[in-house]
Amino acid sequence: MRTTVRQAARATVQLARAAVLAFGTYLFVTVLLFTAAVTLLLVGAGILPETVLLVRRIAGSKRRQVAAWTGREIPEAYLPVTGTLRTRLRTVVRDPGTYADLRWMVAHYVYGCLAYLAVPLWVVGLLVDGVRCGLLRRKAVVLPLIGRLADLDATWSTALLKPSPKARLAERVEVLTETRAGAIAAHGAELRRIERDLHDGTQARLVSLSMRIGLAKRMYDADPVAARRLLDDAQDQAEEALTELRHVVRGIHPPILTDRGLAGAVRALAASSGLDVTVTVTGLADGDDGGGGRAGARAPAAVEAAAYFVVAEALTNAARHSGSERAGVRLDRTVAGLRVRVSDEGRGGAEGALASPGSAAASGLEPGGSGLLGLRRRVAALDGSVVVTSPVGGPTLIEVELPCVW
Incomplete structure (x- = not known):
């Protein structure tokens, strides 16, 4: 009986949180949406993105509640609402997550009332289960229903709040757009690094090498010793240029x-x-x-x-x-x-x-x-x-x- 009561108490806390959120949903649907509709006519569409962001926060609160009860996170997939007003409006209208949240909110307006059944179940459960467990030595049958109500609320919320394939695809496209931009930026930076290394290092050494070989050719007949010295320097320059080329190659693929x-x-x-x-x-x-x-x-x-x-x-x-x-x-x-x-x-x-x-x-x-x-x-x-x-x-x-x- 103690275990049953503890489990029922934990489920009651979960249902109480769901009830508070459900009450907020009732207020939102009946008051805020009506106010938003009136404001939309009087002020314009500028309030729509903020209303959608508010719905997202409410849905996110429900996701956290369900995750705390089930131990499994409910992923979310939203397009970022940024940019100009026109861009923000286009984003919230085209985002599949917007319509998924609205479907959940309308459904939660109905099944959210399940949370309020915990109070009468406690009253009946303490009487019926108290007699069954205390006198008849049988299992409780009423209090476990509170946990089942919490499970039912979590199951329905999970089904309604999890991202649709279309929403996942939209999020995936957004992520790929960002990573593609980052990859292009990284590729551009890598090309600039290679160009800088070749221009400032290898190319300069090759130019110096060419000049030393040319001087050695001119001086070879008149001063073989000086020409040989220039050729030795040219060999050193060639080895240094090869070293720098190896360094550049290692930066591309070691x-x-x-x-x-x-x-x-x-x-x-x-x-x-x-x-x-x-x-x-x-x-x-x-x-x-x-x-x-x-x-x-x-x-x-x-x-x-x-x-x-x-x-x-x-x-x-x-x-x-x-x-x-x-x-x-x-x-x-x-x-x-x-x-x-x-x-x-x-x-x-x-x-x-x-x-x-x-x-x-x-x-x-x-x-x-x-x-x-x-x-x-x-x-x-x-x-x-x-x-x-x-x-x-x-x-x-x-x-x-x-x-x-x-």
Whole structure:
């Protein structure tokens, strides 16, 4: 009986919250919508976006209530209401989530009254179930109905509030539009970096090399010793130009990925980072043998390159800015793709840098597509996700999910 009463009490609290929200729904439908309709005629359509945003907040409150009761989140899919008034109006009218919320609100206007049945059920339950459990030693039959009412409210709300396929598609298109813009920006920044490196470094050295060879040809007959000295300098210039070209190529696709695979390439990064780095690899081909790798799988080349640059950027930031002497890198093959985790025990603060591109001091974030911002754009271009946990005082954890087919 005690367990039944506790369960009924918990369900009653849930139903009480639903009742409060239902009462608010009644007021909204009967008063606010009427007022909005009148205002719409008198003031204009400018109030419509704000009304829709209010409906979203009410629906979001119901989603949180249901999630607290069932333990399962109800996803939401809305188009962002931003821009000019005309754009905002077009967004709320075309957003499938708007009509889903309105359908739920109308239905909740009807089934929300179920919450008020908890009061008479308590009265009857204490009498009937008290006799059945206390005297007849039988199971309670009335109080459990309160929990079933809460389940019914949650089931109907979930069915009405979960995004429709059309709403998910609209949200997906919005996300892809944003990631495409980020990918284009990252690609443009990468091209500018390559052009700058070639123009300021390699091209300048090649010009100097050509001039030295020309001078050596002119001086060869008159002063062979000076000509030989110029040719030696030209050879040094050629070697430096090759070194810079290798650096540019590594920035596009590191050859070590092809030779040793992601695991071997990451271990090489860890060894040259200046930190005490622990590398853990699960389910991937390990390139330590210098060949094709031991048992495991290889991710697609684009995914391996993204993971490599994630680790490179994270270790560089940790070495330069965290103040930590140790770091950890973990590569895991998952059902959906590849997970990369990089952690350090430093001073933290990278969360604020990720949110504010101008604050580079804490995490090495730089404007123009480099740093953590460039990392996030590179991952988003592959439909991946980046989560940075780095409170002030540390520690810092960067977790990246890269979807792929194995």
